[in-house]
Amino acid sequence: MKTETFYTIDMPYCEQLEVRRTVFSGGNGPRVAVLSGIHGDELEGLYLCHCLAAWLEKMLQSNPQGLLGTVELYPALNTLGLDTLTRSLPVYDTDLNRAFPGYSNGPLPKRLAAAIMAALEGADLVVDIHASNIYLREIPQVRINQEFENILLPIARNMNLNLIWLHCAATVLETTVAHSLNSCNVPCLVVEMGVGMRITPEYCEQLLAGLLNIWKKMGVLAPDLSIPDISHHPYIADDSNVHYLNAQTSGMFIPTASHWTNLSQGELLGTIVSSFNCAVLSEVRSPVDGILFTLREYPLVYEGSLMARVMARRGVRL
Numbered sequence: 001m002k003t004e005t006f007y008t009i010d011m012p013y014c015e016q017l018e019v020r021r022t023v024f025s026g027g028n029g030p031r032v033a034v035l036s037g038i039h040g041d042e043l044e045g046l047y048l049c050h051c052l053a054a055w056l057e058k059m060l061q062s063n064p065q066g067l068l069g070t071v072e073l074y075p076a077l078n079t080l081g082l083d084t085l086t087r088s089l090p091v092y093d094t095d096l097n098r099a100f101p102g103y104s105n106g107p108l109p110k111r112l113a114a115a116i117m118a119a120l121e122g123a124d125l126v127v128d129i130h131a132s133n134i135y136l137r138e139i140p141q142v143r144i145n146q147e148f149e150n151i152l153l154p155i156a157r158n159m160n161l162n163l164i165w166l167h168c169a170a171t172v173l174e175t176t177v178a179h180s181l182n183s184c185n186v187p188c189l190v191v192e193m194g195v196g197m198r199i200t201p202e203y204c205e206q207l208l209a210g211l212l213n214i215w216k217k218m219g220v221l222a223p224d225l226s227i228p229d230i231s232h233h234p235y236i237a238d239d240s241n242v243h244y245l246n247a248q249t250s251g252m253f254i255p256t257a258s259h260w261t262n263l264s265q266g267e268l269l270g271t272i273v274s275s276f277n278c279a280v281l282s283e284v285r286s287p288v289d290g291i292l293f294t295l296r297e298y299p300l301v302y303e304g305s306l307m308a309r310v311m312a313r314r315g316v317r318l
């Protein structure tokens with residue numbers, strides 16, 4: 001294992017900004033990468049990188065031939081954001097995941113994006129880990145642009161996730177790292193799981209098993225290596241069977257349903273109440289028989305705030 005700095009820039013006073021990766025090198029097999037922390041308030045991927053590093057270190061002690069390729073971990077792409085509890089890139093107030101593919105002589109967000117693209121050139125598989133935001137909790141899922149479905153869907157099916165959400169091309173942002181890499185023929189999957197500013201260890205362990213499974217199938221890991229079992233098989237959602245539930249009033253959300261449960265049409269997910277008096281201002285109910293895969297985490301809501309996403313059970317592909 002070695003730690004490398006792949007991008008450096010002088011800070012205005014005297015420090016240096018360094019962006020690092022941890023590299024595990026085996027033989028000449030495939031090269032894979034895990035990205036996280038592109039949003040400074042999302043921490044699930046940082047813990048996943050720790051778990052992966054711990055698993056690989058331990059495995060290599062007892063089985064030095066177990067790694068046939070290269071694994072690169074990029075735990076903190078937006079280092080300034082992570083160090084200052086900021087989602088965007090501080091000073092520029094820019095979403096780093098809207099700066100790709102970037103260019104090397106532009107302002108900092110564009111330079112950093114270009115450096116990340118250059119660092120990942122030629123990789124055989126990249127997984128970009130996100131943790132929603134502080135407002136919504138997500139089950140472990142992968143989101144795929146239908147433009148790249150043929151390449152990415154077979155990989156995603158084996159990643160031990162609960163859901164694959166296929167987005168039509170028109171709703172996809174082209175300035176993300178994933179879209180930019182896929183456009184350069186570097187396969188990149190986007191994982192969303194958990195909630196911002198928190199860690200959900202069981203989700204990280206679930207995805208760790210999925211990544212090891214994929215890497216073993218690709219030949220990054222030796223075929224006889226023992227890895228954790230895969231126990232989850234994803235539903236496949238698309239824009240036709242995902243229902244968005246928005247708040248009918250402003251107020252304080254008190255959930256009554258558990259995340260990732262089956263719902264009946266009309267079933268109560270929670271109420272929006274007043275903090276000023278005893279009033280129940282509105283209710284949040286499921287519009288369909290379905291599965292609750294996104295649930296509001298942050299209690300205070302405005303009228304129109306996203307409260308939940310429900311995937312209709314009818315027509316769901318497995």
Ligand SMILES: [Zn+2]
Pocket residue numbers: 038039042129130131132
């Ligand atoms: Zn994110």
